[in-house]
Amino acid sequence: MFSTKEIPSASSLFATYASMTASVMLVRTVVNDLVPSPLRVYAHSAFRHFFKIRSSDLTLIIEDNNNISRNQIYDAAEVYLSTKISPNTERLRICKTPKEKKITIRLEKGEKIIDSFQGITFKWRFIHSEAEKNHPHDMYPSRSEKRSFELSFPKKHKDLVFDSYVPFILEEAKVIKDEQRVLRMFTLNTSHCYGGGGGIRWDSINLEHPSTFETLAMEPDLKNVVMEDLNRFVRRKDFYKRVGRAWKRGYLLYGPPGTGKSSLVAAMANYLKFDIYDLQLANIMRDSDLRRLLLSTGNRSILVIEDIDCSVDLPDRRSGDELQRFDDHFQQSKAPGTRSGDKAESSGAKGQFNAQLTLSGLLNFIDGLWSSCGDERIIIFTTNHKERLDPALLRPGRMDMHIHMSYCTPHGFKLLAANYLGISGEHSLYGEIESLIETTEVTPAQVAGELMKSEDADVALGELVNLLKRKKLEGDGVVDEAAGTTTTNQEVGIKKLAKRQKTENTKPRKYNGRKRTTRKKL
Ligand SMILES: Nc1ncnc2c1ncn2[C@@H]1O[C@H](COP(=O)(O)OP(=O)(O)OP(=O)(O)O)[C@@H](O)[C@H]1O
Numbered sequence: 189m190f191s192t193k194e195i196p197s198a199s200s201l202f203a204t205y206a207s208m209t210a211s212v213m214l215v216r217t218v219v220n221d222l223v224p225s226p227l228r229v230y231a232h233s234a235f236r237h238f239f240k241i242r243s244s245d246l247t248l249i250i251e252d253n254n255n256i257s258r259n260q261i262y263d264a265a266e267v268y269l270s271t272k273i274s275p276n277t278e279r280l281r282i283c284k285t286p287k288e289k290k291i292t293i294r295l296e297k298g299e300k301i302i303d304s305f306q307g308i309t310f311k312w313r314f315i316h317s318e319a320e321k322n323h324p325h326d327m328y329p330s331r332s333e334k335r336s337f338e339l340s341f342p343k344k345h346k347d348l349v350f351d352s353y354v355p356f357i358l359e360e361a362k363v364i365k366d367e368q369r370v371l372r373m374f375t376l377n378t379s380h381c382y383g384g385g386g387g388i389r390w391d392s393i394n395l396e397h398p399s400t401f402e403t404l405a406m407e408p409d410l411k412n413v414v415m416e417d418l419n420r421f422v423r424r425k426d427f428y429k430r431v432g433r434a435w436k437r438g439y440l441l442y443g444p445p446g447t448g449k450s451s452l453v454a455a456m457a458n459y460l461k462f463d464i465y466d467l468q469l470a471n472i473m474r475d476s477d478l479r480r481l482l483l484s485t486g487n488r489s490i491l492v493i494e495d496i497d498c499s500v501d502l503p504d505r506r507s508g509d510e511l512q513r514f515d516d517h518f519q520q521s522k523a524p525g526t527r528s529g530d531k532a533e534s535s536g537a538k539g540q541f542n543a544q545l546t547l548s549g550l551l552n553f554i555d556g557l558w559s560s561c562g563d564e565r566i567i568i569f570t571t572n573h574k575e576r577l578d579p580a581l582l583r584p585g586r587m588d589m590h591i592h593m594s595y596c597t598p599h600g601f602k603l604l605a606a607n608y609l610g611i612s613g614e615h616s617l618y619g620e621i622e623s624l625i626e627t628t629e630v631t632p633a634q635v636a637g638e639l640m641k642s643e644d645a646d647v648a649l650g651e652l653v654n655l656l657k658r659k660k661l662e663g664d665g666v667v668d669e670a671a672g673t674t675t676t677n678q679e680v681g682i683k684k685l686a687k688r689q690k691t692e693n694t695k696p697r698k699y700n701g702r703k704r705t706t707r708k709k710l
């Protein structure tokens with residue numbers, strides 16, 4: 189603190205400043221005259237080198253692209269940092285496109301985020317700048333946006349950042365993106381094909397099937413085996429490459445109608461976050477179409493062919509005349525007044541005329557070109573009649589896993605009761621239901637149907653008891669839905685055994701067009 193007396197006057201301050209400036213200029217003139225220029229420059233830079241204040245931090249610049257392709261680290265950081273927004277953040281950008289499930293949150297320019305990883309603090313800053321691009325031939329300069337992140341951290345952790353932190357962000361972003369990903373369900377659009385211009389092509393809608401492994405009534409051991417198999421498949425990219433196999437896996441789901449085959453396909457898609465391509469072979473007439481369609485499927489997808497036993501006939505290749513007749517027939521069936529969507533009708537027509545599509549052709553293509561041109565492909569066939577399938581489909585290595593979806597068990601029933609009625613513990617009717625289920629072949633779909641009849645657990649379970657008793661009363665037997673006949677338990681056993689023996693002894697007959705009146709879709 190100065191006393192009033194000690195405060196220097198403005199004129200004395202000016203005089204001091206003027207004399208100092210004069211001295212500095214004098215020294216500079218003397219040095220310039222006496223010291224040669226190169227030596228002067230060297231001395232100057234050496235002085236700056238030794239006396240500059242050094243930062244202990246390293247800053248990495250992560251730009252959004254390198255002018256050719258996107259920078260994966262930038263994209264991952266953008267996703268990762270959107271989960272690290274702190275209460276201090278002042279400006280954010282939000283967006284939601286029709287195809288997105290959730291609102292996307294991104295940082296606004298200049299915003300900072302503090303993150304910590306393995307006890308180390310990382311400072312992130314989002315930079316968004318606009319630069320003018322001046323090309324020699326452009327009359328008007330265009331503006332280009334540059335987005336980047338600055339990542340600052342103590343220099344000594346440089347290796348940790350490259351070896352652990354950045355890979356961690358890439359992995360985390362993948363998980364977050366998978367969670368947010370809206371799955372698509374692709375089906376065939378035939379409206380433009382065969383004379384209508386264009387060709388058969390995939391159309392997609394959001395896949396909003398709610399089936400998951402939690403909601404599936406399946407024996408826990410089987411469920412675990414399937415989930416573990418899927419996990420192993422997705423994490424073994426390097427393995428498949430090393431052993432020279434295409435990164436694909438095939439599943440055959442078989443069992444009576446209403447046992448959850450389609451639900452399992454949806455559960456697998458939801459679990460892996462894979463899109464579904466529902467290939468209705470009945471709509472494909474030419475190998476060339478099939479090839480084009482399969483090649484246009486995306487990676488990380490499940491290709492499903494439902495009811496493989498009835499959707500493909502395997503005739504010998506027929507003459508071109510017959511193919512022409514088929515095309516004519518197809519055009520007629522699309523004429524007004526005909527039921528073009530009738531599955532029985534179209535499969536009958538196909539069985540009669542289709543000459544170009546064969547199951548072995550399909551399998552060869554799937555084994556060959558298609559499987560090797562993409563990554564993370566799953567193919568699933570479903571059938572109610574495994575014994576009717578062509579041996580080519582069942583030969584080792586073609587379908588990696590055969591999954592039998594069977595009738596409801598006491599465990600499956602309890603899971604459905606918990607899901608549909610919210611019963612968490614026991615119920616007075618459980619004992620009776622469980623013993624009835626053990627001795628009656630009832631599908632999970634039938635059980636679910638009864639449980640949906642009332643929100644009142646007592647009423648719904650009462651309905652289920654009635655159904656089970658009715659089934660028992662029908663001659664202590666079961667309804668063999670696949671055959672559409674009622675048989676006794678013993679006969680079912682005998683019939684199954686007979687079928688199996690027949691299958692083992694003889695080549696399965698080619699089954700052409702099993703007709704079903706109702707068709708459940710994914
Ligand atoms: N195992 C199951 N767990 C839970 N729900 C099931 C199960 N099986 C069937 N359901 C219920 O029954 C309905 C029909 O099942 P789904 O379509 O999966 O049977 P499916 O085996 O594919 O029959 P289909 O052979 O006729 O195609 C489903 O929407 C689901 O609500």
Ligand SMILES: [Mg+2]
Pocket residue numbers: 449450451494570708
């Ligand atoms: Mg099905």
